[in-house]
Structures are given as C-alpha cells and as structure tokens.
Amino acid sequence: MNAALVIFLAFVALTLAITAWAARRSQGAASYFAAGRRITGWQNGLAVAGDYMSAASFLGIAGLIAFNGYDGFMYSVGWLVAYLTVLLVVAEPLRNAGKYTMADLLAYRLKARPVRAMASLSTLTVSTFYMIAQMVGAGALVSLLLKGSGIGFSTAVIGVGLLMIVYVVFGGMLATTWVQIVKAVLLMGGTLLLSVLVLAHFGFSFAAFFDAVANVKYTLNGETVTRDFLAPGLRYKPPYGALDLISLGMALIFGTAGLPHILIRFYTVPDARTARISVVWAMAIIGAFYVMTTFLGFGAATIVGRDFIAQNGGINMSAPLLANALGGEIFFAFISAVAFATILAVVAGLTISASASFSHDFWTNVVHNGRERSPNEEVNVARITAFVVGLVSIALAILLGPGANVAFLVGLAFAVAASANLPAIVLSLFWKRFNTSGAVCGLGGGLASSIILILLGPSVRGAAAVFPLENPGIVSIPVGFAAAWLGTMLSSDRASEDKFAELQVRANTGLGAEKPSAH
Amino acid sequence: MSPDWDAIAARPRFKELLRAKRRFVAPASVFFIAYYFALPVLVGYFPATMSRRVWGPVNIAYLFALSQFLMAWVVAWIYVRAARRFDELAEQALRDEAGR
Numbered sequence: 001m002n003a004a005l006v007i008f009l010a011f012v013a014l015t016l017a018i019t020a021w022a023a024r025r026s027q028g029a030a031s032y033f034a035a036g037r038r039i040t041g042w043q044n045g046l047a048v049a050g051d052y053m054s055a056a057s058f059l060g061i062a063g064l065i066a067f068n069g070y071d072g073f074m075y076s077v078g079w080l081v082a083y084l085t086v087l088l089v090v091a092e093p094l095r096n097a098g099k100y101t102m103a104d105l106l107a108y109r110l111k112a113r114p115v116r117a118m119a120s121l122s123t124l125t126v127s128t129f130y131m132i133a134q135m136v137g138a139g140a141l142v143s144l145l146l147k148g149s150g151i152g153f154s155t156a157v158i159g160v161g162l163l164m165i166v167y168v169v170f171g172g173m174l175a176t177t178w179v180q181i182v183k184a185v186l187l188m189g190g191t192l193l194l195s196v197l198v199l200a201h202f203g204f205s206f207a208a209f210f211d212a213v214a215n216v217k218y219t220l221n222g223e224t225v226t227r228d229f230l231a232p233g234l235r236y237k238p239p240y241g242a243l244d245l246i247s248l249g250m251a252l253i254f255g256t257a258g259l260p261h262i263l264i265r266f267y268t269v270p271d272a273r274t275a276r277i278s279v280v281w282a283m284a285i286i287g288a289f290y291v292m293t294t295f296l297g298f299g300a301a302t303i304v305g306r307d308f309i310a311q312n313g314g315i316n317m318s319a320p321l322l323a324n325a326l327g328g329e330i331f332f333a334f335i336s337a338v339a340f341a342t343i344l345a346v347v348a349g350l351t352i353s354a355s356a357s358f359s360h361d362f363w364t365n366v367v368h369n370g371r372e373r374s375p376n377e378e379v380n381v382a383r384i385t386a387f388v389v390g391l392v393s394i395a396l397a398i399l400l401g402p403g404a405n406v407a408f409l410v411g412l413a414f415a416v417a418a419s420a421n422l423p424a425i426v427l428s429l430f431w432k433r434f435n436t437s438g439a440v441c442g443l444g445g446g447l448a449s450s451i452i453l454i455l456l457g458p459s460v461r462g463a464a465a466v467f468p469l470e471n472p473g474i475v476s477i478p479v480g481f482a483a484a485w486l487g488t489m490l491s492s493d494r495a496s497e498d499k500f501a502e503l504q505v506r507a508n509t510g511l512g513a514e515k516p517s518a519h
Numbered sequence: 520m521s522p523d524w525d526a527i528a529a530r531p532r533f534k535e536l537l538r539a540k541r542r543f544v545a546p547a548s549v550f551f552i553a554y555y556f557a558l559p560v561l562v563g564y565f566p567a568t569m570s571r572r573v574w575g576p577v578n579i580a581y582l583f584a585l586s587q588f589l590m591a592w593v594v595a596w597i598y599v600r601a602a603r604r605f606d607e608l609a610e611q612a613l614r615d616e617a618g619r
Contacts (some may be wrong), residue, residue, distance in 0.1 A: 070580060074562060077587045081555045084594055088544050207575055214576030230581050231570045232562045249559055253552065276602060281596050287588045487553020502529035508536060509609040511522060 003333035004146055011186070011341050012163065017180045019167050022175035026073040029083045030517050032172035032355050032379045037516035039177055041274045045281020048265050050180030052079075052256075052282070053187060053289060055137050055342050056410055062322075063288070063315035065297020067306055069216065069229030071236050071295055078249045080283065083254035085422075087279040090257040092272040093256075093429055093507035099233045099514055100267060101152040101353075102260045102421060103361045106428050108506075111436040113366050118443040120361040123260040125447060126413045127354035128393065129260075131298055133409035135160060135397035137316075138343045143402065144313040145320060145336035153402045160340075161394035162352040164347045167357065168386040172379075173268060176348045183345035187291060190338040193420060194319070195292040197326040198299035213298045218306035229301055244469045248411070251473035255414035258421030261353035270516040347393075355385035408459030408470070412450060415472050419480035420446030427484050429507060434488050435496040441487025446480025462518035532612035536605060543601050551594050558583060 025030055039047065054060075055077065064072030098104035103119035135157050142156035151159075167175045202209040216229045227234065236245050256262065266275040300309060300318040304325050309318050320339070324332035359382035364372060374380055400406065420443045427434040427442065453472030458465040467475075506512055527533055562569050562580050569580035 070584070073559060073581070077558060077584055078555065080588055081551065084548075084551045084591055087595055087598060090547055157544050210576050228570075228576065230576055230578055232566050232580050233570075236559075236563065245559040245563060246556060249556060253555060273602075273606060276599065278593050278601055283591060285594060291585075291588055347586075465536055502524035502535070505522075505524050505527045505533065508540065508605075509527075509613055510560050511527070511534070511613055 003330055004148055004336040005151070007333055007337035008340050011182075011337060011344075014164070014182065015167065015175075015344070016196070018173040018178045018182070019171035022171035026172050026174060028517070029100070029376070029378050030514070032382065033264075033352075033360070035172070035177050035515075036267060037270055037514060039268040039278075041269065041277035041383070041410060042263060042281045043177070043181060044153060044278035045178045045285060046184040047180040047279060048262060048282035049289070050182075050187070050286040050345045051182035051261060051265055052286065052343065053184070053348075054134060054346045054410075055141065055339055056133070056407075057289070057293075058187060058191075058342050059141070059319055059339055060317045060407075061227070061293050062296040062300060062319040063309075063317070064235070064298035065229075065294060066304075066309060066318035067299065067315050068235035069213070069227065069298070070232045072230065074236075074475065075248070076247070076293055077251035078462070079256075080287045080290055082252045083279060083283045083286065085253055085257040085274065086262070087283070089419045089429075090263065090425060091275045091279050093267050094263055094425075095269065095272045096508070096510045096513045097276040097503060097506045100264065100360045101357045102258075102425070103357065103365075104264045106424050108428070108438055108503050109429070110434075110439050111495075112370065114436055115439045115443075116361040117366045117446055118440050118447075119421070119424070120357045121183075122416060122443050122447050123357040123361070124354055125451075126260060126352045126387065126416050126421075127357075127361050129390075129409040129416075131350045131393050131394035131414040132173075132396050133352075133406040133413075134343050134347050134350070135393050136400055136402070136404050136406045138340070138347075139397060140402045141316070141336075141339060141343075144317055145339065153383075153397075154398050157394055157397045160347060161390050161397075163344055164351050165313075165387055165390035166349045167344075167348045168384045168390075173264075173352055176345075176352050177265075177268060180345040183341045183467070184285060186338050186341050188285060190323075190335050191292045191296065192288055192333075193298070193334065194323055194326070194370040195295040198295045198303065198322070199291070201299070201303055201326065209298070209302075212302040212435070216301045240468045243474065244471060247469050248471040249473075250477055251411065251414040251418045251471050254422045254477055255416075255418030255473070258358060258417035259314050259413070260421070260423060261349040263349050264356060268486070271513065272510050284365040314404045351386050352382075352391055354389050355382040356380070358385045358389075372415070389449060405459070407417055408454060408457075411459065411471050412454050414417075415454065415476055416447055418446075418473055419450045419476035420444075423480040423484045427481075427488075431488075432497050432500045433494075435491055435493045437491035438484045438486075438488030438492060442480055442484025445483025445487075446476060449476040449479040452468075529613060530612050532608060536608035536612055539608060540605055543598070547594055549596065551590065554590055555587060558587060 061076045103116045138160045139153040139157040214228045300322040306319050323335040363381045423442045424439050455466050458466040572578045
C-alpha cells in the first residue's frame with residue numbers, strides 16, 4: 001500500500017477519535033459554536049494558524065518561490081502582516097461584544113434583520129468560494145500525490161467532503177479546533193524538517209545557499225537560462241505587476257480581519273485578553289512558517305530544479321518533490337499527508353463558519369426574529385447546514401473537475417472580506433453616525449464590486465479582460481467604504497447612535513461579554 | 520439589571536482608556552500599513568535600486584522583505600505590552616461603577 005495513504009489514514013483515525021471525544025463533551029450552543037469558550041491562548045493561536053494556512057500557502061507559495069524566486073517570497077509577506085489588523089483592530093472588540101458570528105458585532109447597534117441577512121450572505125459567499133477552491137485543489141493533488149493508489153479526483157473530493165461534514169456535524173467547534181491544532185503541529189513539523197534538510201544540503205552554509213539561489217538554471221523557450229532568484233521581477237512585470245501586488249496586499253491586509261472563519265475562532269477563548277494572546281501565538285507560528293517557506297521554495301528551485309518540477313506534476317508539487325529529493329519516498333509520503341491534513345483543517349473551519357452564520361444569523365435572527373422555537377434549534381439547524389454545505393461543495397468541486405481554474409476563488413474570498421466585511425466592522429466600532437442603511441450598502445457594495453471586478457478581470461476573461469488586475473482590492477475596498485458612508489448619509493436613521501456608548505463600553509472593557517461555560 | 524452604559528462611557532477613566540487606545544492604535548496602524556506597502560511600491564517602481572547587493576548575492580529587496588516579518592512581530596510585541604495598561608484602565612473604569 002502507498003505510504004502516503006497509510007500516514008494520511010493515521011491522521012484521519014486520529015481526527016475521528018478527536019471528533020468522538022468532542023461529540024461526547026459537547027452540550028448546548030456555546031459548546032457547539034464556540035467550544036465552550038474554554039480554548040487557551042496558545043491552543044487558539046495554533047488553531048488560527050491551522051485554520052488559515054491552506055494548501056495554497058503550503059504547496060502554492062513554495063511553488064511560487066520555486067518558479068518565480070523573490071516575487072513569490074514578496075507575495076508571502078502580506079499573509080503575516082495582515083494579522084496586525086486582526087490584533088490591533090478586530091480580535092478583542094469582537095470577543096467582547098459578539099457571541100457566535102461576525103454579524104453579532106455588526107448587529108449590535110444596527111437593525112438586526114437587514115444587517116444579519118447581508119452579513120450572512122457575505123459570510124456564505126466567502127466561505128463557499130474559499131471551500132470550493134480547497135476541494136478542487138484537494139482532488140487535483142490526490143492524482144499527483146497518491147499516484148498508483150487507485151484514488152482519483154472524485155473519490156478524493158468525496159473523502160475530504162465527508163470527513164469535514166463528520167467533524168463539524170458531530171464534533172462542532174471543539175473537534176474543528178483540535179483538528180486544526182493537530183494540523184498546525186504537523187505542518188510546522190514537516191516544514192521545519194524540510195528547511196533543516198535544505199540547509200544541511202548546503203552544509204549549513206547560508207553563503208552557499210544564497211549563492212545557489214542567485215544562480216538558478218532552467219529552460220526558458222527551449223534555451224537554458226541562469227537567473228538570480230533573489231532579484232525581483234520574475235513574476236510581477238510592468239505595466240500592472242506592481243499595481244496587482246499592491247491590490248493583493250490590500251486584500252490581504254484588510255481582508256484577513258474580515259474572514260468569518262478566522263473571526264469566529266476568537267469566540268472560543270475565555271476573554272479578550274486571551275484572544276489577544278492567541279493572535280500573538282498565531283503570528284509567531286504563521287510568520288515562522290512563511291520564513292521557512294523561503295527555504296522550501298528556494299530549495300526546490302536549486303535542488304530539484306524548475307524543469308524537473310514542471311515535468312513531474314507542476315508548480316504545486318515543488319514542496320513534495322523537494323521532500324522526495326531530500327528524504328526519499330517516506331518523507332515524500334509524510335509531506336503529502338501533511339498537505340491533506342492542511343486542506344481538511346481549513347475546510348472544516350470554513351464549514352463551521354458557514355453553518356454558524358446560516359443558523360445563528362439567518363435562521364434564528366432573520367427568519368425567526370431572534371427566537372429559538374425549540375431547545376437546541378440553532379445547533380440542529382447548524383448541523384443540517386453543515387451537511388448541506390458539505391454536499392453542495394462536493395458536487396460543485398466534482399462538477400468543476402480537476403482542471404478548473406479555482407485560484408481566483410481564494411482571491412475573491414479575500415476581496416469580499418476586505419471590501420464588504422471589514423468596512424462594516426470598522427465603521428460599526430468607530431463611527432457613531434454609522435447606521436443600518438450604511439451597513440447594508442457597504443456590505444452589498446463591497447460584495448458586488450468584488451465579484452463584478454473579478455468577473456471582468458484576467459483570472460476569468462484572460463486576455464480579453466476589461467479590468468486589468470487579478471485582484472480587485474485596490475478598487476473594491478474603497479468602493480465598500482464609500483458605499484457604507486453614502487448609505488449612512490443618505491438615511492436619516494439616527495437610532496444606531498443611541499447604543500454607540502454601550503458598544504464602546506462592551507468592546508473596550510469586556511463588561512457583559514459572553515462567559516466561558518462552567519464545564 | 521443591565522449596567523448604565525452611558526454613565527460608564529462618561530467616566531473619566533473610560534475616556535482615558537479610549538484616548539490611550541487611540542493614541543497607540545492609530546499611529547501603529549499607519550506605521551505598519553506604510554511599512555508594508557513600501558515593499559511592493561519600492562520593488563515595483565524602483566527595481567534597480569532594490570536589486571543592489573549588500574551581502575554576497577543578498578540584495579536590499581530580500582532584506583527588506585525579511586524585515587517585514589520582524590516588523591510584524593515587534594509591533595505585535597509592543598502592542599501586547601501597551602495593552603497591559605489598557606486592561607488596567609478598563610478595570611478601573613468598571614470598578615468606579617461598582618463603587619457607586
């Protein structure tokens with residue numbers, strides 16, 4: 001049997017055991033949606049990292065660096081810096097003033113129904129787009145990583161989909177959290193081991209390492225060329241290269257703090273102070289990961305070589321092929337299994353954020369005006385939603401097939417988070433005059449402009465693009481803020497100002513915040 | 520009974536808390552955003568300068584990108600230290616209320 005499959009099945013067995021344990025402990029809504037708010041700072045830091053670092057980070061960025069050198073590295077920087085927005089602006093107020101979802105913060109002093117309906121739409125958009133990208137990626141990876149195991153694209157998609165449904169339906173947030181923690185540990189372990197092996201390959205001499213990186217040979221248009229992989233310009237080229245990178249940077253810096261599946265992680269800790277500590281833990285882990293990714297990417301470029309990678313599965317195989325070159329088949333198997341664990345932990349986080357938002361925001365608060373009609377209705381609706389979301393994602397991923405261009409879906413998720421969610425969160429916290437009409441216009445305007453610009457851009461239309469940038473952030477984020485401002489000013493509604501003092505006191509002191517469950 | 524939110528919001532300690540937070544968060548945010556966007560702007564529009572080598576083949580662009588990680592960690596660390604004061608002020612603002 002395929003070694004990667006064995007290691008992966010061991011991970012699956014462990015996560016199912018976690019789910020069974022979590023299911024026995026889980027009681028009531030706070031337990032299901034927020035793990036009883038009893039996760040500690042370092043645990044949540046690891047879980048945030050596990051929730052955030054997708055296969056796109058692990059395999060994608062390593063590949064970007066292996067193929068484009070410096071430009072790929074520059075691309076990775078924003079993924080860490082973005083956490084400063086989470087730390088300085090969002091995490092603590094959210095923990096203090098919210099309950100289960102991002103919309104809790106928005107609905108505080110605004111009219112609950114329209115705001116929650118829009119926030120729920122935005123959450124479902126971000127989560128499902130991101131999830132489909134992960135699922136298609138998972139399926140495509142299988143055919144490469146588990147070659148010869150008899151597992152194909154559809155089987156892999158169904159397997160990943162069913163596992164995430166099981167974690168979320170039965171184990172709720174507690175199981176999701178621990179799956180993410182285990183994944184983060186595995187990912188960091190694998191990355192660290194690979195980095196050390198790369199440096200060992202160069203006799204632990206940084207000078208030798210960087211010399212090799214400055215003289216990478218590969219074939220370009222039939223000729224062998226030598227390029228300095230430490231020099232910028234291999235990927236981001238004029239006329240729009242720099243602008244595209246700035247636009248992407250904006251989507252990361254303002255979007256990470258608006259990603260619903262990241263935000264709801266801060267409800268799992270006892271208080272705002274722990275939320276703060278957990279962001280710092282996450283930053284230490286995520287930062288260390290991206291720094292090490294440099295060694296993976298540059299290592300793959302120098303040790304394996306761009307030509308070999310291109311002939312043996314393509315850019316996303318850079319890290320696994322590096323593992324194969326340095327540690328043989330077993331290490332290749334381990335790194336492949338880590339890539340799967342990575343995908344599973346992320347899709348579980350996305351599923352629970354989508355189902356929490358549908359159940360808590362849409363079902364309970366929009367449809368039934370804030371009343372649960374039977375005990376545990378919210379949890380049961382969330383479970384059904386997780387099941388449906390899982391099935392729909394499986395179907396869509398299989399329908400799109402392994403060749404589908406899905407990378408833009410991740411960009412779209414970040415663009416919507418930055419253009420729709422973040423303006424609403426920030427204005428709700430800091431601008432007294434902000435009102436319901438402003439929130440609805442801001443969420444709607446940011447969502448619509450992100451989607452329209454992506455549809456008009458090169459990711460979808462290729463050479464026929466009307467909008468020249470792959471990432472719409474540089475336009476859609478200002479549109480989101482402007483729409484929120486305009487919507488506010490056009491409405492004479494001033495009722496939201498009455499509760500501004502209350503929100504400020506709650507957000508900044510934690511008075512009246514949701515307490516951790518007794519046990 | 521729910522707390523008198525407006526009364527707490529009006530307390531001097533609470534106002535001091537908001538001021539102290541604003542004095543930290545606003546400049547810190549401006550700084551990290553400027554520092555971060557300096558990277559794509561400088562690399563995108565001044566590639567020749569940024570490609571200048573300073574240590575073996577290692578150039579300014581690489582060191583600047585690496586420094587972003589350090590910058591993020593340092594800003595986070597300074598914030599966590601500053602936040603101890605915010606926690607104290609928040610506690611005092613609430614204790615004021617309990618005393619009345």
